[in-house]
Structures are given as C-alpha cells and as structure tokens.
C-alpha cells in the first residue's frame with residue numbers, strides 16, 4: 001500500500017468522462033459519501049495499479065472504478081450469472097475486469113441500484129505508482 005496523495009481530482013474527472021448517466025452520477029454521490037466517512041475513520045487505503053493488478057482472480061477480486069479501489073471478493077460469486085444460467089458472457093465480462101480499471105464497463109452496464117451495491121466494497125483510492 002502506498003501513502004501517496006489523494007487523487008480526488010483525477011477520480012472526478014474519470015467519472016465525468018466515463019459516463020454521464022444518472023446511474024453513474026448516483027454512484028459518484030454515494031461513493032464520495034462512503035469515501036469521506038472512511039477517510040474520517042482513517043480506514044481508506046491508498047493503492048497503486050500494480051497492487052490492484054495482483055488481485056485479478058475470484059479468490060481475491062479487486063477493481064478500480066472512478067479512481068476508487070474495490071475488493072469485490074465477497075460479492076463476485078453471488079453476481080448475477082455465477083449461480084443462475086445463461087450468464088457466461090457476464091462471467092467473462094467480470095473475470096476480465098478483475099485487477100483492472102474497469103470504470104467505463106462497470107458504469108455502462110449497471111443500473112443505479114446495482115452501482116449502489118458496489119459502494120460497500122470500497123477499500124481505498126488509486127494513487128500513482
């Protein structure tokens with residue numbers, strides 16, 4: 001984990017380019033609230049992209065959305081597609097995104113309700129190498 005500065009500006013500019021849908025805007029609001037709470041409690045981590053890249057499988061599943069790092073390991077096996085049929089494309093889409101910055105894909109395919117479910121998995125902010 002790195003102790004470099006907070007990329008808040010980078011995060012909001014990524015979000016602005018990644019999607020201007022209502023779902024993306026709602027996600028940005030919820031995520032920044034949770035981020036502020038975690039920062040206050042001192043439990044908001046700082047991670048580089050190469051740290052994130054090591055968690056690229058279902059047993060340790062991290063990803064980056066809008067400059068924020070999420071550990072979705074606890075969720076990944078209950079994502080629609082793992083347990084119900086006809087979800088092969090969803091599984092492939094998810095597996096491909098683990099360990100990467102998948103802002104565009106995640107904001108594009110999800111409803112506001114789904115993006116709200118992502119928020120509790122926030123573990124920190126993405127920082128420069």
Ligand code: HEM
Pocket residue numbers: 063072075079080089090093094095097102105106109110111112113114115117118121
């Ligand atoms: C904790 C993380 C995640 C949560 C809570 C989540 C939640 C959901 C939910 C609730 C849906 C049902 C449709 C909706 O309400 O939008 C969904 C669909 C989907 N998700 Fe996720 N998801 C997560 C991560 C991901 C990731 C990393 C990917 C990779 C791109 C992904 C790809 C998809 C796809 C392709 C669909 C189907 C969309 C469609 O059929 O239109 N999800 N997700």
